[in-house]
Amino acid sequence: EVQLVESGGGLVQPGGSLRLSCAASGFTFSSYAMSWVRQAPGKGLEWVSAFSGSGDSTYYADSVKGRFTISKDNSKNTLYLQMNSLRAEDTAVYYCAKVKGGYSYGNDYFDYWGQGTLVTVSS
């Protein structure tokens, strides 16, 4: 059974940093792309970042480019999101999502999601 468990969320001041983790199990973690998707309170889904299955490419939404860094530790079956220079508009539940394949543009999709971790950016 595929399981994705996020952690690391919390309250942080504007301009601060936070690192999210996603512990994966139930599948061969190294073979698949992984992604982060967020949802602001009462709002819709927003794709944030992805790490390719081949391990040689990372992708970011324009809204977080230059501030967030995605990484993947296949030895620990864990996906990370380092978030720096946080803003109030980054407040959201952050979901870790498994990609069906290696991140094939146009053909891939999110087949499993974690339960999410809440990040609140406020003074």
Place this chain on the structure above:
Amino acid sequence: SYELTQPPSVSVPPGQTASITCSGDKLGDKYAYWYQQKPGQSPVLVIYQDSKRPSGIPERFSGSNSGNTATLTISGTQAMDEADYYCQAWDSSSVVFGGGTKLTVL
């Protein structure tokens, strides 16, 4: 940047057919995906590559995609189908979601 537009809300009586649309420029040239999200829960994939159903998704869920519009159709809608539905497509190497549609079964 690429945008997907969904109606904010759709209402349907129990047992009837619900149709939720998702519009985007030449969306029919791409694959469309649909996710269901119930209150307090994580999203669940209900349709992939326009019209395919993942294992465990009831047959009453179907999808189509042509021109500028993708459509999620729920036949014989049940109370348990009340949820937010999001369409998704690709814009080059980025993933794009629609704004979501709240389906009310009344």
